[in-house]
Amino acid sequence: MSSANSSAQNIVIRATGLQKSYGVQRVVDGLDLSICKGECFGLLGPNGAGKTTTLRMLLGLIEPDAGTATLLDLPVPQAAREARIRVGVVPQMDNLDPDFTVAENLLVYGRYFGMQDSEIEARIPSLLEFASLSNKRDAKVPTLSGGMKRRLTLARALVNDPDVIFLDEPTTGLDPQARHLIWQRLRELTQQGKTLLLTTHFMDEAERLCHRLAILDNGKLISQGSPRELIEQNIEPQVVEVFGETSAQWASEYAARFSQRFEASGESVFCYVQDAQPLVAHLQMQSTLRYLHRPANLEDVFLKLTGREMRE
Amino acid sequence: MSSRDFALPRLSLRFLPIWRRHWLVWKKIAAPSILGHLADPVIYMLGLGYGLGSLLPQMGGMSYMSFLAAGTVCYSTMNSASFEALYSGFARMHEQRTWEAILNTPVSLDDVVLSEILWAATKSLMSGAAVLVVIWLLGLSHSLMSLWMIPLALLVGLAFAAIGLIVTALAPAYDFFMYYFTLVITPMMLLCGVFFPVSQLPHGFQIASNTLPLTHAVDLARPLMNGAIPPQALLHIGVLFAYALIAFYVALVLFRRRLSR
Numbered sequence: 001m002s003s004a005n006s007s008a009q010n011i012v013i014r015a016t017g018l019q020k021s022y023g024v025q026r027v028v029d030g031l032d033l034s035i036c037k038g039e040c041f042g043l044l045g046p047n048g049a050g051k052t053t054t055l056r057m058l059l060g061l062i063e064p065d066a067g068t069a070t071l072l073d074l075p076v077p078q079a080a081r082e083a084r085i086r087v088g089v090v091p092q093m094d095n096l097d098p099d100f101t102v103a104e105n106l107l108v109y110g111r112y113f114g115m116q117d118s119e120i121e122a123r124i125p126s127l128l129e130f131a132s133l134s135n136k137r138d139a140k141v142p143t144l145s146g147g148m149k150r151r152l153t154l155a156r157a158l159v160n161d162p163d164v165i166f167l168d169e170p171t172t173g174l175d176p177q178a179r180h181l182i183w184q185r186l187r188e189l190t191q192q193g194k195t196l197l198l199t200t201h202f203m204d205e206a207e208r209l210c211h212r213l214a215i216l217d218n219g220k221l222i223s224q225g226s227p228r229e230l231i232e233q234n235i236e237p238q239v240v241e242v243f244g245e246t247s248a249q250w251a252s253e254y255a256a257r258f259s260q261r262f263e264a265s266g267e268s269v270f271c272y273v274q275d276a277q278p279l280v281a282h283l284q285m286q287s288t289l290r291y292l293h294r295p296a297n298l299e300d301v302f303l304k305l306t307g308r309e310m311r312e
Numbered sequence: 313m314s315s316r317d318f319a320l321p322r323l324s325l326r327f328l329p330i331w332r333r334h335w336l337v338w339k340k341i342a343a344p345s346i347l348g349h350l351a352d353p354v355i356y357m358l359g360l361g362y363g364l365g366s367l368l369p370q371m372g373g374m375s376y377m378s379f380l381a382a383g384t385v386c387y388s389t390m391n392s393a394s395f396e397a398l399y400s401g402f403a404r405m406h407e408q409r410t411w412e413a414i415l416n417t418p419v420s421l422d423d424v425v426l427s428e429i430l431w432a433a434t435k436s437l438m439s440g441a442a443v444l445v446v447i448w449l450l451g452l453s454h455s456l457m458s459l460w461m462i463p464l465a466l467l468v469g470l471a472f473a474a475i476g477l478i479v480t481a482l483a484p485a486y487d488f489f490m491y492y493f494t495l496v497i498t499p500m501m502l503l504c505g506v507f508f509p510v511s512q513l514p515h516g517f518q519i520a521s522n523t524l525p526l527t528h529a530v531d532l533a534r535p536l537m538n539g540a541i542p543p544q545a546l547l548h549i550g551v552l553f554a555y556a557l558i559a560f561y562v563a564l565v566l567f568r569r570r571l572s573r
Contacts, residue, residue, distance in 0.1 A: 059416065062572055063316060063572070081418045084418045085418045091412060091416065095408065095409035095412050095413040096413075097333070098408060099340060100337075104336065108329070108336065109413070109417070111332065112414055112418070114326070
């Protein structure tokens with residue numbers, strides 16, 4: 001809870017003590033969240049951290065073992081159906097109808113919200129324009145590129161003009177051009193006052209898009225705040241990455257002298273420092289080493305909080 | 313597993329947009345689909361009817377071809393509903409993730425499962441009606457009573473769609489369906505009076521046959537095709553309804569469990 005303006009009537013998604021286990025594994029473990037109207041909120045976490053399970057509980061698709069959740073002031077899962085009338089969802093994996101054209105996908109999906117065909121037809125041109133798919137109106141889904149399919153999925157999630165949009169890894173598997181276009185569209189949606197809840201494991205995506213973030217690991221919320229707050233609270237402001245075959249040897253001799261904290265990973269050493277100047281001056285003298293000096297970012301925070309081991 | 317899994321179905325008209333989705337898909341492949349509905353049952357009926365029928369005396373007071381006609385309508389409706397509920401249903405639930413997309417809207421799993429059953433029964437209706445038209449054109453049935461075959465095809469479709477969805481709810485992959493077709497559907501075709509009267513079977517098999525839904529469908533269909541009111545009609549209708557309702561509930565509970573992750 002960091003925003004000052006999180007007055008009760010502004011909260012559109014609230015979770016209190018949410019908990020869910022599958023077998024002996026506790027996937028979500030006592031999660032508290034409040035997401036305000038107009039906010040783009042990011043859930044970050046390694047694979048298996050409980051991000052998708054959290055989304056599914058907040059949508060009322062699965063029942064928590066303990067805790068409560070409200071979506072647009074309605075209790076879920078009890079009143080999930082009413083709540084979902086005003087919600088759009090972009091799922092992790094494409095589930096467009098492959099037998100239909102682009103426009104038919106939107107028409108058929110709008111009907112699930114109880115919309116009249118005329119009402120949906122009237123919205124289709126602007127949805128296609130938003131998704132940059134106006135010239136693909138009658139194209140069949142299998143002929144679309146990955147980026148086009150994602151954009152169609154996003155347009156489909158907007159067919160009912162939702163107040164809240166859930167996005168589960170919206171840009172996974174897309175090339176940089178396609179990602180940038182999606183990001184631009186998501187920013188437009190927040191400018192329109194829509195509330196976005198997205199999961200991602202791309203830190204640049206989270207840093208660019210999200211007003212606030214929560215980092216999840218093993219089903220627990222381990223840190224929360226704006227991207228800048230997370231960096232300030234968790235990590236030194238400067239990072240110097242040192243590369244080269246002799247980096248390990250260098251690290252054992254010098255890293256602790258010049259940095260508050262350092263981590264070796266393969267042939268790279270990450271030095272976290274308050275002031276990088278002494279270290280950079282020292283490295284300029286080392287002919288066998290290369291280095292990169294940059295400000296600390298969210299990925300540094302993420303790796304510090306969740307560790308460098310693989311999660312598989 | 314939660315007690316909500318066992319709640320009675322809560323049905324609403326929200327299944328209708330899903331049914332319309334399936335209809336729109338079907339319209340795009342209508343020609344091969346209708347051919348599929350017709351070719352297999354009609355080839356069997358004509359092949360066995362003319363080939364075997366010419367060697368056989370009258371069966372159950374009618375020509376073998378007429379005897380076979382009623383059975384053919386029933387087993388083709390059974391097959392249509394079963395294929396739709398198993399292969400197409402599994403594709404929508406698992407492979408294409410169509411259900412997942414729908415469940416993110418204000419539509420519940422109960423509505424989705426109901427739409428699957430009604431759609432598979434619709435396919436049965438189309439298949440039964442197509443075979444019926446061939447039977448009329450060949451002059452194998454002259455009675456207006458045979459029009460009752462149309463609602464019967466729908467009822468048989470509902471029963472087999474619901475039973476088939478139980479299998480779909482349990483299936484890890486498409487291969488699993490071979491067990492159901494080999495161990496359930498094919499024996500049913502041979503045990504339930506489609507090709508020969510159940511009375512030809514050994515006593516134990518006759519008892520087993522009486523518990524199977526297709527037997528009750530055939531017992532209704534054969535008199536109707538010949539213009540007679542089926543004996544014990546209410547019993548047969550009741551059994552088919554019971555199969556449809558109980559299997560619907562069981563399938564729904566299984567789907568709730570499967571999709572609650």
